[in-house]
Amino acid sequence: MNDRRRSLPPVNALLSEAERTGLSGRTPHAVLVRAIRETLDAARKYAGGEPAEGWLGAVERRVTEGYRRSLTPVINATGVVLHTNLGRAPLADAARQALADAAGYVALEYELDEGRRGSRQDHTRRLLRELTGAEDAFVATNAAAALFLALSALAADGETIVSRSELVEIGGGFRIPEILAKSGTRLVEVGTTNRVRAADYQNALSPRTRCVLKVHRSNFRITGFTSEVGVDELVSLCRPQGTPVIHDIGSGLLIDLASHGLTGEPLVRGSVASGAVVVFSGDKLLGGPQAGIIVGPGALLSRIASDPLARALRPDKSTVAALEVTLALYRDPGVAITEIPVLRMLTASPADLARRARRLARKIGGATVTAGESEVGGGAFPEAHLATTLVAVAATSCEAMLEALRRHAPPIIARITEGKVVFDVRTLSDDDFGPVAAAVQAARGG
Numbered sequence: 001m002n003d004r005r006r007s008l009p010p011v012n013a014l015l016s017e018a019e020r021t022g023l024s025g026r027t028p029h030a031v032l033v034r035a036i037r038e039t040l041d042a043a044r045k046y047a048g049g050e051p052a053e054g055w056l057g058a059v060e061r062r063v064t065e066g067y068r069r070s071l072t073p074v075i076n077a078t079g080v081v082l083h084t085n086l087g088r089a090p091l092a093d094a095a096r097q098a099l100a101d102a103a104g105y106v107a108l109e110y111e112l113d114e115g116r117r118g119s120r121q122d123h124t125r126r127l128l129r130e131l132t133g134a135e136d137a138f139v140a141t142n143a144a145a146a147l148f149l150a151l152s153a154l155a156a157d158g159e160t161i162v163s164r165s166e167l168v169e170i171g172g173g174f175r176i177p178e179i180l181a182k183s184g185t186r187l188v189e190v191g192t193t194n195r196v197r198a199a200d201y202q203n204a205l206s207p208r209t210r211c212v213l214k215v216h217r218s219n220f221r222i223t224g225f226t227s228e229v230g231v232d233e234l235v236s237l238c239r240p241q242g243t244p245v246i247h248d249i250g251s252g253l254l255i256d257l258a259s260h261g262l263t264g265e266p267l268v269r270g271s272v273a274s275g276a277v278v279v280f281s282g283d284k285l286l287g288g289p290q291a292g293i294i295v296g297p298g299a300l301l302s303r304i305a306s307d308p309l310a311r312a313l314r315p316d317k318s319t320v321a322a323l324e325v326t327l328a329l330y331r332d333p334g335v336a337i338t339e340i341p342v343l344r345m346l347t348a349s350p351a352d353l354a355r356r357a358r359r360l361a362r363k364i365g366g367a368t369v370t371a372g373e374s375e376v377g378g379g380a381f382p383e384a385h386l387a388t389t390l391v392a393v394a395a396t397s398c399e400a401m402l403e404a405l406r407r408h409a410p411p412i413i414a415r416i417t418e419g420k421v422v423f424d425v426r427t428l429s430d431d432d433f434g435p436v437a438a439a440v441q442a443a444r445g446g
């Protein structure tokens with residue numbers, strides 16, 4: 001050990017070598033020194049001698065790795081359409097262009113006609129009203145923030161009634177009881193884990209009640225001996241007392257996908273029609289950027305928009321830009337289904353998927369096609385069975401092949417099914433086929 005330590009080269013020696021090879025000319029001094037120190041620290045820690053690539057080789061690799069982008073584009077071959085770890089909804093071409101345009105100066109809070117200050121909410125308000133039937137709308141950074149804001153604005157000084165069957169954790173540590181506590185409202189639980197009745201809500205309503213919250217359970221199901229109270233009935237029940245109902249529906253489904261076999265998610269328009277304040281995500285089924293959208297009665301939306309927290313949770317210009325353009329595509333549902341990648345992938349026909357899978361299999365070579373299922377993801381349509389055709393590749397070690405695919409440029413994220421590495425064409429574009437084939441061939445060779 002001591003011998004090895006003594007055999008580590010001094011920093012200065014590596015610096016002069018870097019000068020000789022030209023590395024120091026291409027690398028800021030501080031970056032080079034840090035890479036040298038890290039290389040030596042690693043050798044010390046693992047009691048290693050000179051690396052196979054040589055000391056300077058190891059230093060250069062660290063410098064290069066340090067410059068690699070961390071948030072790197074990847075190819076999603078998992079078949080999970082709303083893959084939270086991969087950034088959920090991929091954006092429509094028009095929304096990508098809007099993001100690029102918004103990189104410069106944009107009329108974010110500026111009324112061009114009048115030459116005076118405007119509101120960033122104006123860019124999406126009209127479209128949201130038109131598409132959801134709501135009187136008014138407010139956009140926040142994400143749905144968790146939107147719910148927090150709505151509760152803070154409408155219920156901070158009193159009680160919020162929630163069914164026990166809806167005190168869920170959505171994922172990423174988003175727990176309804178904790179959000180309520182943080183927003184300053186007191187949780188009043190009604191019903192039981194599996195059943196809640198209108199009378200339960202009725203009995204809990206009091207002068208201290210500020211709001212009733214209904215939460216879509218998303219990725220969690222209660223089946224068997226169950227009952228729940230619909231949002232329409234809740235709003236009617238609360239009307240005499242003037243108590244607002246907040247409906248957190250999660251996914252933001254703007255058009256009915258039942259004809260494509262996808263049922264069970266609430267439509268935004270349906271919930272709005274009940275008179276509730278409706279909260280949903282921008283980057284789940286809606287297929288836009290990360291955002292939390294609140295729509296509903298004008299008087300309640302005014303209270304939400306004027307809450308001090310609204311300023312802290314407001315969206316940035318990129319979100320506004322991509323959301324406006326995505327919403328505009330919904331004016332023609334046919335256009336929305338073909339142009340918004342999430343909707344296009346979810347409604348892809350089994351025959352089309354099979355044809356594309358055979359094409360990818362031929363491109364890869366030595367691959368087979370097999371029937372499988374894709375997933376919607378993001379807690380939406382958790383029980384949907386999306387029939388797909390998978391491209392399967394045999395490997396001595398599937399784990400090793402997955403790792404090699406992840407190291408490829410661009411990284412390919414695949415999965416293992418029945419002892420083979422599989423690629424689901426549902427979440428692949430035709431442009432991805434080339435890189436996927438090249439990555440598999442490289443993985444086989446290495």
Ligand SMILES: *Cc1c(COP(=O)(O)O)cnc(C)c1O
Binds near residue numbers: 379
């Ligand atoms: C996903 C989800 C949220 C959180 O949405 P984010 O946009 O990720 O913050 C909140 N409520 C429900 C019911 C959800 O499904």
